[in-house]
Amino acid sequence: MLGNPDRPEFFRPLKKSNSKLRLIYVGRVSPEKNLEKLSFLGKYNDLSLTIVGEGSYLNRIKELLPFAEFKGNLQDEKLSGEYSASDIFIFPSKTDAYANVVSEALSCGLPVVAYKDAGVEDRVDNGLNGFLVSTNEDFELAVNKLKDPELRKKMSHQARLTALKLRWDDAFDQQLNAFPLAIKEYHNRLRRFFPILRKVLYSFNFSHAFLGAVKMAFYVFLANVSAGFIEGISAGMRQSLISFFMVGINTSFFEFLYIRSRRLSIILPSLLTTTVGTSIHILTGTPNIILTASTIFGLALFNFAMLSEIYKRHETISPWVLMKIFLNYLVNSIKQIKLKRTSNV
Known part of the structure; x- marks a missing residue:
């Protein structure tokens, strides 16, 4: 997959002086983003969480993550500043096709913790510039691993190197080189299938x-x-x-x-x-x-x-993807109702 080119000259790393390890999420605040899975961060006194973005789920997430700092929607220098002031980028969504925020975080030298099959595998190399996990437990474990300053420093360096490959010139070269391959693949497919049916x-x-x-x-x-x-x-x-x-x-x-x-x-x-x-x-x-x-x-x-x-x-009209999003929202809603009933008893 060829992604969108980033601006590594705009989003860039800066020196940090945080008393706590600062984690950041940037994106829409909605049910499919899985932000409630970050509730485990509340039990760690040496971690802080910043959330940049707004959405229909904002008030609910504020209730579920009372320890987090909410910045609202930010752009340009203010957004870049929040990235650069952070230590780790966390991305709990499981439904994205391609997340530009991950490219921006890498540009600022942030190791990324995300789920597998979340549209970030083309940029996040597990164990090199971040962690790709399968379960909620592994997500928490990955965050704890990044408390090691040496590991974080190595991954931060690799994150920046990855981002430097996302420049417009490099993206143009990738696109240009991809055309002959795409044409060849297209003709191979047409040979294997009836042309009219394929179209x-x-x-x-x-x-x-x-x-x-x-x-x-x-x-x-x-x-x-x-x-x-x-x-x-x-x-x-x-x-x-x-x-x-x-x-x-x-x-x-x-x-x-x-x-x-x-x-x-x-x-x-x-x-x-x-x-x-x-x-x-x-x-x-x-x-x-x-x-x-x-x-x-x-x-x-x-x-x-x-x-x-x-x-x-x-950003999709696929019934199968929408069904997955709806089911995820339904499961979360049922869990919240159960939690409310338990707390009222």
């Missing part, structure tokens, strides 16, 4: 297509059932086929547009879905065409508006 698989989002087909079919059935049950079923079936292809393709279209304009990523796929769907319904004689078109457009707008909000919050 469809790359652009088509099956999971969203299926969910969209079921949802659209149901509401179009309701819009036309007044003309007769059979007519309603027939219109619903037609819409399910239309939606399966249109939602699958338009979800990919949405992802392409989102990085350019969030508003366009909602409106254009909705209009395209409505135009194609309504045209087919007119040609096939669907009875309540105005209500059908309005239903399709309303549902499409709602669908892509929801996708936009989800993408904004979680």
Whole structure:
């Protein structure tokens, strides 16, 4: 994976004079970031925790981590200063695709403690410039290992060396060298698979297509059932086929547009879905065409508006990743309810 280039000339190490070993987390304060797992730090008098960032979970995390110092959102020199004043960067999230904050921390010479498969393996080399762990117990153990000043000094040096490889020039060279390899891999894959099927698989989002087909079919059935049950079923079936292809393709279209304009990523796929769907319904004689078109457009707008909000919050629209985030949030919520009940007894 090729990451985003960092600015090691801006984020850089400075001398520290901390009475306690200073740990820092930078990022959004939300349930999927797993910040409640840092509660173990409260039992160590020789450790301090600084949290930079805000989010929907901030008040709850303040309750769970009363010993932490909260700085809010910081940028540029103030953010760089917080990194440089710290000794260790901790990253308890398990759901990130690529965390730029890890690159910034490495630039400031901070050893990183993070979980495996958290989108940092390309920069954090276990045992060299930080620790990659699998369990909560290993996370705590890694932090305690970094109390050793000699080990911390060695890892800090390696962290900075790693960051120096993340400059724009180096990133450009990596990108340039990656093109021939990507083209070669692409042709190898096309030789192994039927070309048309392969192209469809790359652009088509099956999971969203299926969910969209079921949802659209149901509401179009309701819009036309007044003309007769059979007519309603027939219109619903037609819409399910239309939606399966249109939602699958338009979800990919949405992802392409989102990085350019969030508003366009909602409106254009909705209009395209409505135009194609309504045209087919007119040609096939669907009875309540105005209500059908309005239903399709309303549902499409709602669908892509929801996708936009989800993408904004979680930087993904994959149902499987979102299910993992939701389950993690559900488990945490159940644990918190149990804790409240226990404390009230």
